[in-house]
Amino acid sequence: xxxxxxxxxxxxxxxxxxxxxxxxxxxxxxxxxxxxxxxxxxxxxxxxxxxxxxxxxxxxxxxxxxxxxxxxxxxxxxxxxxxxxxxxxxxxxxxxxxxxxxxxxxxxxxxxxxxxxxxxxxxxxxxxxxxxxxxxxxxxxxxxxxxxxxxxxxxxxxxxxxxxxxxxxxxxxxxxxxxxxxxxxxxxxxxxxxxxxxxxxxxxxxxxxxxxxxxxxxxxxxxxxxxxxxxxxxxxxxxxxxxxxxxxxxxxxxxxxxxxxxxxxxxxxxxxxxxxxxxxxxxxxxxxxxxxxxxxxxxxxxxxxxxxxxxxxxxxxxxxxxxxxxxxxxxxxxxxxxxxxxxxxxxxxxxxxxxxxxxxxxxxxxxxxxxxxxxxxxxxxxxxxxxxxxxxxxxxxxxxxxxxxxxxxxxxxxxxxxxxxxxx
Amino acid sequence: xxxxxxxxxxxxxxxxxxxxxxxxxxxxxxxxxxxxxxxxxxxxxxxxxxxxxxxxxxxxxxxxxxxxxxxxxxxxxxxxxx
Numbered sequence: 302x303x304x305x306x307x308x309x310x311x312x313x314x315x316x317x318x319x320x321x322x323x324x325x326x327x328x329x330x331x332x333x334x335x336x337x338x339x340x341x342x343x344x345x346x347x348x349x350x351x352x353x354x355x356x357x358x359x360x361x362x363x364x365x366x367x368x369x370x371x372x373x374x375x376x377x378x379x380x381x382x383x384x385x386x387x388x389x390x391x392x393x394x395x396x397x398x399x400x401x402x403x404x405x406x407x408x409x410x411x412x413x414x415x416x417x418x419x420x421x422x423x424x425x426x427x428x429x430x431x432x433x434x435x436x437x438x439x440x441x442x443x444x445x446x447x448x449x450x451x452x453x454x455x456x457x458x459x460x461x462x463x464x465x466x467x468x469x470x471x472x473x474x475x476x477x478x479x480x481x482x483x484x485x486x487x488x489x490x491x492x493x494x495x496x497x498x499x500x501x502x503x504x505x506x507x508x509x510x511x512x513x514x515x516x517x518x519x520x521x522x523x524x525x526x527x528x529x530x531x532x533x534x535x536x537x538x539x540x541x542x543x544x545x546x547x548x549x550x551x552x553x554x555x556x557x558x559x560x561x562x563x564x565x566x567x568x569x570x571x572x573x574x575x576x577x578x579x580x581x582x583x584x585x586x587x588x589x590x591x592x593x594x595x596x597x598x599x600x601x602x603x604x605x606x607x608x609x610x611x612x613x614x615x616x617x618x619x620x621x622x623x624x625x626x627x628x629x630x631x632x633x634x635x636x637x638x639x640x641x642x643x644x645x646x647x648x649x650x651x652x653x654x655x656x657x658x659x660x661x662x663x664x665x666x667x668x669x670x671x672x673x674x675x676x677x678x679x680x681x682x683x684x685x686x687x688x689x690x691x692x693x694x695x696x697x698x699x700x701x702x703x704x705x706x707x708x709x710x711x712x713x714x715x716x717x718x719x720x721x722x723x724x725x
Numbered sequence: 726x727x728x729x730x731x732x733x734x735x736x737x738x739x740x741x742x743x744x745x746x747x748x749x750x751x752x753x754x755x756x757x758x759x760x761x762x763x764x765x766x767x768x769x770x771x772x773x774x775x776x777x778x779x780x781x782x783x784x785x786x787x788x789x790x791x792x793x794x795x796x797x798x799x800x801x802x803x804x805x806x807x
Contacts, residue, residue: 428773438744524757658763688772
C-alpha cells in the first residue's frame with residue numbers, strides 16, 4: 302500500500318531553521334524541492350508554533366520565504382527507511398509513501414540529553430526544552446512552581462519563556478562551574494548579537510536564582526514530582542515544585558544520516574565546506590553536523606541549500622559567518638561539559654531505559670551496550686535507545702550508535718511490503 | 726479570540742484552543758500521567774518532541790500514538806492508560 306509516491310530534485314528532512322533555510326535557498330535557485338517533518342507544522346523546536354503565533358519576526362520572515370519559494374511542505378510525515386538509494390520511505394497519518402530525490406539535505410536537529418537520577422521517571426519531571434514545547438503547544442503553567450536544572454544555554458531561554466507565561470521559576474541549577482561559565486561569557490563579547498540576547502535574558506530573569514555548579518540529586522513525590530533535592534558544593538537542600546524541567550544540553554539526531562551510511566566523527570555527521578556528507582549528494586546542516594544553535598543552523602542550511610542547487614558561489618558567501626559561529630559552538634561544548642559527579646547519581650533501582658524499565662543495577666552487570674541490550678532489552682523499546690543511549694554513553698562509556706530500519710516505529714500493516722524484514 | 730476545539734480525554738470533554746496537542750489536552754484535564762510503564766509505573770511526557778515515546782496514548786482508536794505530535798481535532802477521542 303503505497304499512496305502518494307512522489308519525486309523531487311531535492312528533499313530536505315527536518316523543517317527547523319536549518320531545513321527551512323536549506324529548502325528556501327534551493328527552491329529559490331529554481332529546483333523542485335520538498336521539506337519533510339514529523340511535526341504538525343514547520344518550525345522545529347525553536348520555532349515551534351511560530352507559524353500561528355508569529356512572535357519571532359525572524360521566524361515569520363523565513364516562513365514567508367518558505368511559502369513563496371514554492372517548496373512542497375510535507376508535515377506530520379516521519380521518514381523511517383531508505384530501501385533503495387535515492388528513495389526514502391515515510392509514514393504520514395495512515396499512509397506510507399516513497400519519496401524519491403536526486404539530492405537530500407539532512408536537518409534532523411537535536412534532542413535533549415537526559416541523565417538518570419532517582420525519581421527522574423516521576424510524572425512532571427520533564428525536559429527543559431520538553432516543558433517549553435508543551436507550553437508552546439497549549440499547557441498552562443501560570444502559578445506553577447518550577448525548578449529548572451541540568452546544563453546548557455537552553456535552561457536560561459526556557460526559564461525566561463516559562464516566567465513570561467506566569468510560571469514561578471524557583472531556581473535554575475546549572476551543573477557547569479562558574480569558572481567555566483565566566484570564560485564563556487568572556488567569549489560572548491565577540492558575539493554582538495549573542496550579547497544582546499544575554500542582556501535581554503538577564504532582564505527577564507531578574508529575581509530568579511541562577512546557581513552554577515548546582516545539580517539535581519533526586520526527585521521525590523508520590524505519583525508525581527513534589528520536590529527535588531539539589532546540591533551545590535557542600536550544600537544539599539530540598540526545593541518543593543510542581544515541575545522539574547531538566548535537560549543536559551543537546552545530542553544530535555543522527556539516526557537518518559547513520560542509516561544512509563554517512564560518516565560520523567565524534568557523534569556528528571562529517572561534512573565538507575559545502576555541508577556535503579561523505580556520500581555525494583547527501584548534505585547535512587544544523588545540529589547533526591555540530592551543536593551550534595539557531596544562527597549557525599540558518600547559515601549552514603543556506604550553504605547546503607545553495608550547494609545542493611549548484612549555486613556554489615552563493616554558498617561560499619556564508620563561509621566566513623559560519624567560521625565565526627562555529628567558534629561560539631566550540632565554546633559552548635567546552636563550557637557545558639558534564640561533571641563526573643552526575644554519573645554517581647543513579648542508584649541500583651533507578652530506571653535507565655524508560656521504554657523497557659531496565660535499572661542501573663541490571664545494566665552494571667554488563668560490559669557493553671550490545672551485551673546489555675541482548676540480556677535486558679535496554680534500548681530496544683520504541684525510542685530505540687534515543688533517550689537511554691546518550692545516558693549509558695555517559696554512565697558506562699559504551700558506544701551505542703547502532704541503527705537499523707525502521708528508524709522510527711511504524712504500524713505493522715505499513716510494513717506489509719517487507720520493509721526491514723527482508724534485511725534481517 | 727482563538728478558535729477552540731472540543732476533544733474527549735478518557736471520555737470527559739475538554740475544550741482547548743486550536744493548535745493544542747493531544748498531550749497538552751491530557752495534562753490540562755488534570756491527569757498527572759499518560760501511560761503505565763512495562764512494570765506499571767505511571768509515566769508522563771519527557772521530551773515533548775516525539776523522541777521518547779513516553780506520551781503514547783490511543784488517539785481515535787490508533788494505539789501508541791505520540792500525543793505530543795498530534796494536534797487536537799474536533800471530537801478527537803484520546804485515551805490514556807488508567
